Amino acid sequence: MKEAIAKVLVKKIDLKKEEILSLIEIPPEMQLGDFAFPCFVLAKSMKKAPGEIAKALSEKLSKNLPEGISELKAEGPYLNFFTDKTKLVEKVLESVKEDDWGRSKIKNQKIMIEFSQPNTHKAFHVGHIRGTSLGESIARISEFFGNKTIRANYSGDTGMHIAKWIWCYKNFHEEEGLKEEESWIASIYVDAVKRLEKNPEAQKEVNKINNHIEKKDNKVINSLWEKTRKLSIRSWDKIYLELGTHFDRQYFESEVELPGKEIALKLLEKKIAKKSEGAVIMNFRKDNLGVFVLLRSDGTVLYSAKDIALAKLKSKDYNCDKHITTIGDEQKHHGEQVVKTLKKMKFSNAKNYLFLPFGMVRLSTGKMSSRTGDNILYSDFMKEITDYTKERISEKSMKVSKKEIEKRALKVSVAAIKYSMLKQDPRKVIIFDKKEALKFEGDTGPYLLYSYARASSILRKVKSKAKIKIKNLEDGEVALVKKIDDFPSVVENAYTHLAPNLIANYSYELSQIFNEFYHSCPVMGSEKESFRLKLVDSFRKTLKKSLELLGIETLEEM
Numbered sequence: 001m002k003e004a005i006a007k008v009l010v011k012k013i014d015l016k017k018e019e020i021l022s023l024i025e026i027p028p029e030m031q032l033g034d035f036a037f038p039c040f041v042l043a044k045s046m047k048k049a050p051g052e053i054a055k056a057l058s059e060k061l062s063k064n065l066p067e068g069i070s071e072l073k074a075e076g077p078y079l080n081f082f083t084d085k086t087k088l089v090e091k092v093l094e095s096v097k098e099d100d101w102g103r104s105k106i107k108n109q110k111i112m113i114e115f116s117q118p119n120t121h122k123a124f125h126v127g128h129i130r131g132t133s134l135g136e137s138i139a140r141i142s143e144f145f146g147n148k149t150i151r152a153n154y155s156g157d158t159g160m161h162i163a164k165w166i167w168c169y170k171n172f173h174e175e176e177g178l179k180e181e182e183s184w185i186a187s188i189y190v191d192a193v194k195r196l197e198k199n200p201e202a203q204k205e206v207n208k209i210n211n212h213i214e215k216k217d218n219k220v221i222n223s224l225w226e227k228t229r230k231l232s233i234r235s236w237d238k239i240y241l242e243l244g245t246h247f248d249r250q251y252f253e254s255e256v257e258l259p260g261k262e263i264a265l266k267l268l269e270k271k272i273a274k275k276s277e278g279a280v281i282m283n284f285r286k287d288n289l290g291v292f293v294l295l296r297s298d299g300t301v302l303y304s305a306k307d308i309a310l311a312k313l314k315s316k317d318y319n320c321d322k323h324i325t326t327i328g329d330e331q332k333h334h335g336e337q338v339v340k341t342l343k344k345m346k347f348s349n350a351k352n353y354l355f356l357p358f359g360m361v362r363l364s365t366g367k368m369s370s371r372t373g374d375n376i377l378y379s380d381f382m383k384e385i386t387d388y389t390k391e392r393i394s395e396k397s398m399k400v401s402k403k404e405i406e407k408r409a410l411k412v413s414v415a416a417i418k419y420s421m422l423k424q425d426p427r428k429v430i431i432f433d434k435k436e437a438l439k440f441e442g443d444t445g446p447y448l449l450y451s452y453a454r455a456s457s458i459l460r461k462v463k464s465k466a467k468i469k470i471k472n473l474e475d476g477e478v479a480l481v482k483k484i485d486d487f488p489s490v491v492e493n494a495y496t497h498l499a500p501n502l503i504a505n506y507s508y509e510l511s512q513i514f515n516e517f518y519h520s521c522p523v524m525g526s527e528k529e530s531f532r533l534k535l536v537d538s539f540r541k542t543l544k545k546s547l548e549l550l551g552i553e554t555l556e557e558m
Helices: 002-009 017-023 040-046 050-064 085-097 126-144 160-176 182-198 200-215 219-242 253-269 303-318 329-344 378-396 402-422 445-461 475-497 501-520 529-549
Strands: 035-038 069-075 078-083 110-114 148-155 249-252 274-276 279-284 290-295 322-328 353-358 361-363 430-432
Touching (some): 002 035, 002 050, 017 035, 040 050, 050 069, 050 078, 078 085, 085 475, 085 529, 110 126, 126 322, 126 353, 126 361, 126 402, 126 475, 126 529, 160 219, 182 219, 200 219, 219 378, 249 253, 249 303, 253 279, 253 290, 253 303, 290 303, 290 329, 303 322, 329 353, 402 430, 402 501, 445 501, 475 501
Parallel strands (some): 110 148, 110 322, 148 249, 322 353, 361 430
Antiparallel strands (some): 035 078, 069 078, 279 290
């Protein structure tokens, strides 16, 4: 219906169709109409008061209303549209039946999304869940519109943190042997940081190890690096399986280390970069972007130069229409420097590079850190959540097998964690509260799963073959249909703004409206049973698709 309204308005006002669609509102009360267009935005160009504009447009448009719109009224500065409720219901039910949801705006682009980015030899913690969930959701939203979407991961498997880990292991933990445990791997790095703080002189040994890793000229160190690198990477497999994500291409810093150094030296040769105190830098002070250091004074390459080489490698591998890289908000400045360097190099794909910053996950005690160990490891966190969930499920489902409880608990836990991350604006810092994440009521993932399971339960219990008759529509029925009708525009906005939180918030509002419908409009045994069952089914399918775009699996039974 929004499309139909925009199509009519675009002929009468000086705004593009996309602008009109973004301005159309849902009135706070149903008696005010189904859709409203605010005329404030037209006041300056038309040199009239918004109320006068609304009245004039109402008089012009009322003579030729689009199909599905039954009435048009000017209310103050708003132009209020009333839909033909029966036609609206028919249209929405048919759209859901055809698995369409208005997906006519196929993009047909090739898009790469780089996300997650854990480093080997460090912890995969709660903070990584946000980046992983955000990237996977954006990938699914992109695919919803028909884009060829490549999921990429980029991990640091060389550099100073590896040298610290190897130094600490060789000197203090070698007798323990190597373990494929996320917590054990993370603990070695934390121990290294603490020991180096007490003994700064040992940093010289670490620097030597770092040079050996880069040059690959020491068999013992190189062998240890390869073995421990594999252990770290394998420890992620279970995590990604649980989080429902996968990658088409895994990039590593070791792949772009030498190319990064070569690019830095070539930039120096072409006088695009310069030397400063022995280091190779890009000076962006005039652009308010500071100094971008590519090579240290000892010639070792920094991750800045590696990111430039990575950009070139990605382009060579896939040559996408758009490259999106999720980064922590603290890396926003770095992302701007990367893009600026690519432009200075006259790299052809620089314009297609986009860094999407997301807010950090912090504990109530402060910032999480792999250096100090003041973070929540993914494995510990997931165990705590699933143990709690198992208790809740066991209380409600006495006859469910242990295996089934395990299966349900994992899905509910992942839904709780992912939803708590994705319902926030991506750019907003999350103060992570463990107790809030464990709640099973209110604006939570488990509440959404429960709403879906309730709809599934109704459909299992009642099998009506009676012909559907749409008559005497009640407010609860209309409210649910209108909310289902909003789904395509919500997904479009989420795609445009790279904001899965819009879909998360929609899922919660949709579930609230469904539960209100469930209580005010009895389904089973009512004279409108067949029609209401169709509404329940349409809600169920829409919520399932909505949650699917968030990377959340549904459950038929809780």
